[in-house]
Amino acid sequence: MNLEKMKESFNKWKSDYNKKKDASKLRQKKFMSVSSYEPEPLYTPLDLEGFDYFEKLGIPGDYPFTRGVHNTLYREKLWTMRQFAGFGTAKQSNERYKYLLKNGQTGLSVAFHLPTLMGLDSDNPLSRGEIGKDGVAIDTLADMETLFDGIPLDRVSTSMTINAPAAILLAMYIAVAKKQGVAPEKLSGTIQNDILKEYIAQKTFIFPPEPSIKLIVDTIEYCSKHLPAWNTISISGYHIREAGATALQELAFTLIDGRTYVEAAIARGLDVNEFAPRLSFFFNSHNDFFEEVAKFRAARRIWAKLMKEKFGASSQRAQLMRFHTQTAGCSLTANQIENNIVRVTIQALAAVMGGTQSLHTNSMDEALALPTEKAVRIALRTQQIIANESGAANVIDPLGGSYYVEKLTDEMEKGVMDYFDRIDRMGGVLSAIDKGFFQSEISDAAFRYQREIEKNERIVVGVNSYCDGNNEKGGGEILKIDEKIEREQVASLTQLKKKRDNDKVKSSLERLKNDAKSGANVMYALIDCVEAYASLGEMCDVFREVYGVYEEPPMF
């Protein structure tokens, strides 16, 4: 490469470009990404001067894993197609899971209803109107037995989106497997178990941050002894992005959350080479294709460096970042919902180009309600078309070496490091949460995005432009949750609470309280409790009593 010649021709191009810009010949005044980042109009070798291939990229499957965590990537095994689902009763969700498995889905992903996420039983007054609405209602082990009825837990991997009470749902899963005759070491799957992003973005917290992190370390410790194939945590940027963060903020906040968990596990005395391979991540994929691909690539590189250089992880498994991706729910429009299929396709392709390990594609009708079966099928088919027809899965990291993508990957990394410095100067993640730092960064970005749309600086098809067709009734049917589910769920819980051995429930809850107070690992007591059919609400009440509850100061 003759750099002098490159500079000369670049300068000539730039001056021609600027002439047109100054004469207002360009379509827009500003060209910006979904995250309001303004890229250059052209990238050339000049942007990558001094680029060291092995330092920045490496071979796929090798440090720093920028090009992927696997040396064959999708040629050996496609990503896991994992559609998040759950609604109504355990029986209804069980039927949806069987439908998805029959249609070629390769892993399960459980959505719990809000009372379960908040550690409340279905018979709690606060649960009224919420039963089975945006996830499946799970109160006790009995519901969990129904949920996985006829699904062999040694042959599917199950991801459970559960945070504050994650340890309890994990205990239930272990107990169901035991009843199926499946040993814990055979279980594979994930609990989300990421409480920090709840304080930062999704707000499904129960207990204060410190005891919550203690519970997470309990599950990491327990799994490293008994469930070696279980992903103990899914450190999530998804919800941070959905709350309005930019791609860079999503990446930075997720990685610093991950760093915080690693520090906590090391403080417990756990070996980083042992527990780190079971940490997994979860990202959002939005519409700006290149920005997303750069984000995924930067994520792997930053994490690998952090694990190696800061925490001294020596095994490759402990350095590499595996992640799940979901397309951006917040990008879906309620108008002309069929257009969402196209958005999801772009986002899913970005996730694949970014080397994701598993993927959920949103259904077109999710800006209106929970998806119908048909909409879910189209979403799954979108992944299958990308996998089998697009050619995207043929080549590893096909965008590697693109001047733009490499430059953007570098800039993502630099931006993340700047955020790390700022957050560290505030005293770390917990203190930044206390100060409302993340929350205000995110609401600022969300508000800016909304204003850009309203001022027509940003075009969203069917929202502020191309609105012909907005009045057409989209999609037709939507999924409705029958109100009688609430009565049924409450009735069956009431019955179970009468029928079970209540002395055993009482003594197991007593043990849980003692263990929680003493600071022992609570997993063992939790398994006792769930096997005695103690309810989720009862176990969480013990934790509420011992740990207290967290309340967020309202701010906007």
Added chain:
Amino acid sequence: MSEKIKVLIAKPGLDGHDRGAKVVARAFRDAGFEVIYTGLRQTPEQIVNAAIEEDVDAIGVSILSGAHNHCFSEIMNLLKHNSIDDIMVFGGGIIPEDDVAYLKSIGVAEVFGPGTPTDDTVKFVKANVRKGNE
């Protein structure tokens, strides 16, 4: 009518999706309204009590959990029970069309779905608030 219009932005239900509530709260503030945000997971009782205590002109309810029919009807009942007819209630969130019709039938002034420009919401409230007093 010269004093600022006072709006309570309320977040009932168990979900923590506060992006919409916060964006709308800021838009009202920027438009010169006095805005109170309740914070998360407020029961209908807490919302109505706050509205009475703060003497607001309107309550904007944001809910994405699916429990909208329950939450809105409780709020409307409590307002009626307290003989309050000068507080306008409007809402937003993931609310299917059929349910919007039901919510309007119980007295909710308007429901703003995803994609609604905040200006539309602000204009609507400006034009329709304090009708009970006139």
